[in-house]
Amino acid sequence: MAPLLQGGGAFLCYFIRMDHDHDHSDVPSDLALRVKALESLLVEHGYVDPAALDAVIETMEQKVGPHVGARLVAKAWVDPSFKALLLQDASAALTQLGYEEYVGAHTVVLENTPAVHNLVVCTLCSCYPWTVLGLPPVWYKSHAYRSRAVIDPRGVIQDFGGSIPEDVEVRVWDSTAELRYFVLPERPGGTDGLGEEELAALVSRDHMVGVKR
Amino acid sequence: MNGVHDMGGMEGLGDYGYEVDEPVFHSPWEARMYALNRAMAAWRIWNLDAWRHDIERLPAHEYLRMSYYEKWLTAMEKRVVTYKLLESSVPRVPKLTPESATRLNRGLTSSVDPTVPAAFQPGDRVRARQIQPPGHTRLPRYVRGHYGIIHADHGVHIFPDTNAHYQGKNRHHLYSVRFSAQDLWGPSAKAQDSIYLDLWEAYLEAA
Numbered sequence: 424m425a426p427l428l429q430g431g432g433a434f435l436c437y438f439i440r441m442d443h444d445h446d447h448s449d450v451p452s453d454l455a456l457r458v459k460a461l462e463s464l465l466v467e468h469g470y471v472d473p474a475a476l477d478a479v480i481e482t483m484e485q486k487v488g489p490h491v492g493a494r495l496v497a498k499a500w501v502d503p504s505f506k507a508l509l510l511q512d513a514s515a516a517l518t519q520l521g522y523e524e525y526v527g528a529h530t531v532v533l534e535n536t537p538a539v540h541n542l543v544v545c546t547l548c549s550c551y552p553w554t555v556l557g558l559p560p561v562w563y564k565s566h567a568y569r570s571r572a573v574i575d576p577r578g579v580i581q582d583f584g585g586s587i588p589e590d591v592e593v594r595v596w597d598s599t600a601e602l603r604y605f606v607l608p609e610r611p612g613g614t615d616g617l618g619e620e621e622l623a624a625l626v627s628r629d630h631m632v633g634v635k636r
Numbered sequence: 637m638n639g640v641h642d643m644g645g646m647e648g649l650g651d652y653g654y655e656v657d658e659p660v661f662h663s664p665w666e667a668r669m670y671a672l673n674r675a676m677a678a679w680r681i682w683n684l685d686a687w688r689h690d691i692e693r694l695p696a697h698e699y700l701r702m703s704y705y706e707k708w709l710t711a712m713e714k715r716v717v718t719y720k721l722l723e724s725s726v727p728r729v730p731k732l733t734p735e736s737a738t739r740l741n742r743g744l745t746s747s748v749d750p751t752v753p754a755a756f757q758p759g760d761r762v763r764a765r766q767i768q769p770p771g772h773t774r775l776p777r778y779v780r781g782h783y784g785i786i787h788a789d790h791g792v793h794i795f796p797d798t799n800a801h802y803q804g805k806n807r808h809h810l811y812s813v814r815f816s817a818q819d820l821w822g823p824s825a826k827a828q829d830s831i832y833l834d835l836w837e838a839y840l841e842a843a
Contacts, residue, residue: 455665459710461716462672468721469728472681476671478737483670484660487740530749546644546776548688551705554740558670558821560658564704566649573831574645574777574821583651593817593829597644599774600793600810600834 433488457508488557489628491522492605495532495555495624496631500610509607510534517555529602530555535609535636541586542580542595543604544572550598551606556628563632573597583634606633637772638777640696645778645821649700651752654793666705672735673708680733681719685800690773747791747810754809755837760786762813763843764835770799775839779831783843784818787812787832795836 455514495516499506509516513530533541545551546569548555549558562568572578577587577594587593596604608630614622629635643649677687690711694702702710716722749782756762766781774796788811795806813835817825 452665454709455663455712458665458669458672460825461666461712463708464716466671466677468725469784470721470730471672471675472730472733474670474734475675475730475732475737478734479671479674479732480661480667482738482740484667486738488660498706510674515842518828546778547641547774558660560652560655561662561704562652566643566646566708567652567701570646570649572644574825576829577826583654589826590828593826595817595829595831597776597831598832599776600796602790602812602834627809 439512439517462496483558485597487554489626489631490623492552492556492628492631493623493626494520494619496607497619500622501619506607513555531602531604532607533596533604533633534632535608537591539594540571540580540592540607540633540636541604542576543570543598543606544595545598546570547572547597547599550601550603552603554603555605556631560628580634580636583629587636605631607627607631608636637692637694637767638695640699642777644776652829655731669705669709669712673712674737675730675732676712676715678736681721682715683799683802685772685794685796686802687711688796689800692772745794746801747793749792749807752792752808756786756811756840756842757787758786758788758833761787761843762811762840764813764815764839766838767839769797771797773797773839775835776833778820778832779813779815782815784813784815784833787814790834793836793839796840797836797838810834811837811841 462471462473462476466473473610482499495509495513498520499509504515505519508519515533517530533543535541543552544563549559549564551563553559568579575594576593580587598604608626610622611625616623617625639689660742661670682690693697693708694707694710698710701705761783762785763783764775764779764781767775769775790812791811792807793810795804795808798804798806811834812832815831815833817829817831818827820831
């Protein structure tokens with residue numbers, strides 16, 4: 424929790440977004456106040472339209488997210504030609520599904536197989552396929568994940584509750600440039616009768632980053 | 637720079653902070669900060685590499701203490717001063733509009749440029765140079781001096797080491813390079829495991 428600012432609660436309430444559920448005794452943190460001040464100055468000087476900020480936030484909270492990636496995975500599981508396209512040219516595959524607005528250039532899809540498991544990290548910052556999976560979760564940006572994924576990927580996967588068989592090859596992809604990687608997991612057994620939507624519901628962000636197999 | 641941000645292979649850096657059903661933003665100010673950053677990026681006053689370098693240059697103890705969006709905020713506050721954003725009051729029209737804000741295309745330039753020759757081909761053995769770039773670099777310490785194999789040629793990409801310092805885009809070939817996990821980390825790693833990094837030709841030498 425952010426530290427509470429002592430005193431001045433009445434006028435500071437002006438800065439609190441009232442459109443979500445929270446304890447009204449909350450007052451904004453100093454970080455919230457600093458962001459508010461920054462926004463006010465940048466709006467005042469004509470750099471920023473607050474309505475554009477609203478639109479960015481709405482897009483990231485409601486439109487893009489792991490469900491986009493899950494849909495790609497599910498379609499690849501049922502449609503071999505789509506899978507081939509996804510592995511060859513992920514941007515073309517996204518466009519085919521009507522996600523041309525979300526196409527991130529230089530997106531690369533890594534296929535898990537019975538012999539290979541892929542894991543994605545950015546050790547230097549937080550590079551992530553956000554146009555396909557939405558913004559990265561806190562754990563992906565954590566110093567713990569960034570530092571450990573390259574030196575002990577099998578240990579990281581264990582920390583996330585899974586394990587990689589001894590004979591499987593683990594490939595870690597450190598996103599050091601403008602390419603963005605995500606994992607096409609293996610289709611789970613016993614899912615023969617399921618349709619694309621049901622299959623997509625089985626695919627999580629953790630699978631598409633590779634911390635789960 | 638050999639900063640604390642270059643943390644591949646370090647130990648003792650805390651917990652993952654995993655949350656089930658994690659929200660996209662943990663508080664309204666994080667959302668505003670994220671969006672402010674997008675709105676300011678649209679002005680192209682600074683480039684992405686310079687932006688990353690601003691965050692890398694936070695003092696190490698601050699970098700390790702701050703939350704993700706606090707780093708963004710602190711770097712942006714510094715940028716307001718560095719780039720003298722508030723020193724003139726000429727009329728401006730915001731570059732990011734409610735319409736353009738919904739488009740996620742990252743606007744990267746094409747990586748195809750046949751006029752730039754490639755020194756390496758897939759399968760070539762290379763060595764990541766043992767160098768200590770003083771400014772921004774995307775060559776992590778943990779591969780410097782190690783041998784790898786060119787896995788793929790990604791075409792030509794803007795070179796962060798010069799672009800971050802406004803010393804030119806210097807577009808040249810970027811390769812996916814495969815390093816053996818045992819070569820990087822020793823016998824505690826599995827023999828069949830590997831690490832792939834995307835490395836610019838300037839980071840590599842024939843081996």
